[in-house]
Amino acid sequence: MIEIKDIYKSFDDxxxxxxxxxTFKEGSCNLIxxxxxxxxxxxxxxxxxxxxxxxxxxxxxxxxxxNLDFHERIPIRKEIxxxxxGSALFDSLTVQENVMFSLNMFTEMPNSEKLDRxxxxxxxxxxxxxxxxxxxxxxxxxxxxxxxxxxxxxxPKYLYCDEPNSGLDPKTSIVIDNLIKEITEEYNITTIVNTxxxxxxxxxxxxxxxxHKGEKWWExxxxxxxxxxxxxxxxxxxxxxxxxxxxxxxxx
Amino acid sequence: MLFYHLGKYVLLMKASLKRPEKWSFYWKEIIRExxxxxxxxxxxxxxxxxxxxxxxxVQTAFQLVSNLIPLSVIGQITRDNSILExxxxxxxxxxxxxxxxxxxxxxxxMRVTEQIDALEVMGVNSPGYLILPKxxxxxxxxxxxxxxxxxxxxxxxMIAGNLSGAVTQSEYITGLQADFKxxxxxxxxxxxxxxxxxxxxxxxxxGFYTEGGALEVGESSTRAVVVSCILxxxxxxxxxxxxL
Ligand SMILES: Nc1ncnc2c1ncn2[C@@H]1O[C@H](COP(=O)(O)OP(=O)(O)OP(=O)(O)O)[C@@H](O)[C@H]1O
Ligand SMILES: [Mg+2]
Numbered sequence: 034m035i036e037i038k039d040i041y042k043s044f045d046d047x048x049x050x051x052x053x054x055x056t057f058k059e060g061s062c063n064l065i066x067x068x069x070x071x072x073x074x075x076x077x078x079x080x081x082x083x084x085x086x087x088x089x090x091x092x093x094x095x096x097x098x099x100n101l102d103f104h105e106r107i108p109i110r111k112e113i114x115x116x117x118x119g120s121a122l123f124d125s126l127t128v129q130e131n132v133m134f135s136l137n138m139f140t141e142m143p144n145s146e147k148l149d150r151x152x153x154x155x156x157x158x159x160x161x162x163x164x165x166x167x168x169x170x171x172x173x174x175x176x177x178x179x180x181x182x183x184x185x186x187x188x189p190k191y192l193y194c195d196e197p198n199s200g201l202d203p204k205t206s207i208v209i210d211n212l213i214k215e216i217t218e219e220y221n222i223t224t225i226v227n228t229x230x231x232x233x234x235x236x237x238x239x240x241x242x243x244x245h246k247g248e249k250w251w252e253x254x255x256x257x258x259x260x261x262x263x264x265x266x267x268x269x270x271x272x273x274x275x276x277x278x279x280x281x282x283x284x285x
Numbered sequence: 286m287l288f289y290h291l292g293k294y295v296l297l298m299k300a301s302l303k304r305p306e307k308w309s310f311y312w313k314e315i316i317r318e319x320x321x322x323x324x325x326x327x328x329x330x331x332x333x334x335x336x337x338x339x340x341x342x343v344q345t346a347f348q349l350v351s352n353l354i355p356l357s358v359i360g361q362i363t364r365d366n367s368i369l370e371x372x373x374x375x376x377x378x379x380x381x382x383x384x385x386x387x388x389x390x391x392x393x394x395m396r397v398t399e400q401i402d403a404l405e406v407m408g409v410n411s412p413g414y415l416i417l418p419k420x421x422x423x424x425x426x427x428x429x430x431x432x433x434x435x436x437x438x439x440x441x442x443m444i445a446g447n448l449s450g451a452v453t454q455s456e457y458i459t460g461l462q463a464d465f466k467x468x469x470x471x472x473x474x475x476x477x478x479x480x481x482x483x484x485x486x487x488x489x490x491x492g493f494y495t496e497g498g499a500l501e502v503g504e505s506s507t508r509a510v511v512v513s514c515i516l517x518x519x520x521x522x523x524x525x526x527x528x529l
Contacts, residue, residue: 081406103410110408121399125391135407138310193406 034058035080035191035223040089042072042079049075051247053089059190060221062214062237064228067244068269073227074118076244077193080225081113082106093191111139114184116194116213120176122168122183128155129164132183139187154182158212174205181212185220192217194226198233206230210237231276234258243269294490301416301489306409311418318422322384326430333379334434337371338363338441346451356452360460363442368473372434374521377480380427381513385488388419389509392492393502401493416489420482427481428474435473472528479524480517487513 035057042050049072057063065073078084080091082098091098093109101109122131132151136142142150155163158178168176177197184192194213198206214237217224228234234241235255243251243266251266258270259280271277305311341363349359392415395401404411439461446452452460488509495505 078402083402083405107408110406113406115403115406117399117403119398121403123400123403124394124398135409138306138407138409 034094035225036090036092037080038090038092040076040079040091041087042075042084043087049247050079050086053244053247053249055242055249055252057223057225057240059223060218061224061239062217063223063225063240063242064234064238065225065242065244066228066234066269067250069229071244072247073244074195077195077225077227081115081193082110111135111187112190114187114189114192116177116180116184116192116197118196118199120168120173120180122176122179124168126167127164128160128166128168128171128179131168131179132186134183135187150186151182154186155179157185157216158182173200174202174209177201177209178212181209181216185216188220190222192222192224194224194228196227196229198228198230203232206232207236213237231270231273234270293494294486297412297416297490297493298486300410301412301420303410303413305413305417311414314414314418315421318418319426321387322380322419322422323426323429326380326383326426327433329379329383330376330430330434331437333375334367334372334437335441335444337375337434338367338438338443339445341366341371341438342442342446342457343449343451346446346449355456357456357460357463359446359452360442360457361463362460363457364439364461364465365469367435367438367442369469370521372431372438373473373476373480374517376431376434377427377477377484377517378514380430380480381484381488381517382510384423385484385509385513386506388485388488389492389495389506390502392416392489393495393505396493396495397498397502412493416486416493419485419489423481423485424478427484428477431473431477468528472524475528476521476524479520483516483520484513487516 036055038054040050040053041048053076065076067073075084079086080098086099089099093112096109098106098109122128123134126134129151132154133147136147136150140147151164155161158181160175160178160182163171163175163179168179171179192213197209197213201209210233213224213226216222226233226237238255241253241255241258242249243263245265251261251263253261258266261267261270271280342359345359345362346356349356392401395415401411401415404414443454443457446457447454488506491505491509491512495501
């Protein structure tokens with residue numbers, strides 16, 4: 034479980050996050066949605082320590098990450114997996130070396146065991162026979178899958194995904210979404226996904242956090258979102274006419 | 286502005302010189318970088334070295350108009366210049382262009398494609414992992430390249446002397462054996478090590494703080510070369526003052 038309390042963050046004199054508080058539970062997919070520039074990426078980056086918050090608490094099972102130093106954070110960092118928007122695979126390493134990276138760096142496992150773990154993770158994301166390939170030789174969807182495999186290699190308790198669907202076709206998007214959902218439930222991970230894809234919201238969102246101009250504007254489940262009277266949220270969710278009509282015709 | 290960059294540079298160096306998480310893992314990176322910096326630059330260093338020596342010999346011969354000075358001096362001058370200045374400094378300037386731009390664009394690309402963020406999230410000390418192996422590889426391989434360069438430069442001088450008839454082989458060799466001061470060798474090696482540190486660390490710094498996209502990566506790599514070259518010549522002057 035991750036709790037965030039009253040997170041503030043500004044860049045220079047621009048206030049980007051204005052007191053965000055929320056709780057993210059194990060085994061659930063928590064989605065952060067909001068318009069471009071609303072602070073989604075900033076929030077995630079604060080939570081994993083890529084940005085330092087100005088004030089507030091970030092509790093990973095009651096350990097306050099925000100107020101720890103580099104060394105004290107390492108045990109928590111090892112429990113965090115992250116899928117980046119552009120996959121961020123190490124491009125001088127093969128797929129196998131990418132997935133094995135943190136095992137090599139942080140564990141004393143024998144080679145065969147590491148290899149087993151890598152193969153397990155790759156098969157979990159339905160990739161086979163790509164071990165020796167380099168990231169440049171993979172398609173966008175495959176890179177995302179390798180990214181997921183790398184993120185779960187250390188059996189994380191917390192999984193972050195920044196825009197997992199960006200740049201993917203609708204079908205591949207759904208595959209990736211489902212993969213994230215399955216992995217979350219299978220391993221009881223606390224997952225936080227940052228997206229503007231409304232399909233994902235409806236498909237995999239257990240808990241949804243809507244950010245508007247750096248504030249938590251609305252929070253609830255994907256069922257509630259259809260009946261909300263919150264104007265900004267409605268504008269965001271039903272920005273696509275097609276989506277709105279589809280929802281209405283299905284009488285959801 | 287200068288102090289801002291200087292401060293940031295010093296902090297980055299401090300972070301990169303931290304004790305590695307796991308030596309065995311760093312070791313592989315060091316070897317990889319050694320191959321890339323050392324083996325990858327032997328070709329270009331060999332070519333420029335031969336020509337440097339050749340040019341020095343031909344031009345020294347041209348400038349020696351007095352009949353009172355023996356021609357063997359040409360060999361001595363080529364030798365001393367190669368050891369003290371040509372091989373370390375010109376070699377380093379060429380390596381700044383090759384290795385420096387390579388390091389800056391490699392690290393810069395990792396920055397803009399979030400690969401460095403990925404390392405950080407895993408809990409890896411990214412300056413250490415990315416920069417330390419490059420510095421170690423640089424300060425071991427670049428002095429070796431300079432030694433190769435010295436030999437080839439002297440050889441180039443001998444060939445050019447022969448071809449142009451400016452100085453015979455035996456006169457040249459007599460010159461090479463005359464009156465050698467070890468301080469030249471010391472100064473040359475000190476230069477090589479300092480330049481190696483400048484090239485690898487400055488280029489890493491430029492790459493590490495790249496912001497934006499592909500365009501900025503290009504800019505960082507240009508800046509890495511320009512700043513390295515200026516600092517190399519500045520260091521050249523300082524070392525000459527201090528050691529000679
Ligand atoms: N490193 C930074 N320095 C300065 N300002 C920043 C930085 N990162 C983000 N910002 C600003 O913070 C605001 C929120 O950005 P953020 O990237 O979090 O938005 P987002 O919700 O992820 O948008 P998108 O959906 O487009 O990815 C923007 O106005 C942006 O200009
Ligand atoms: Mg974003």
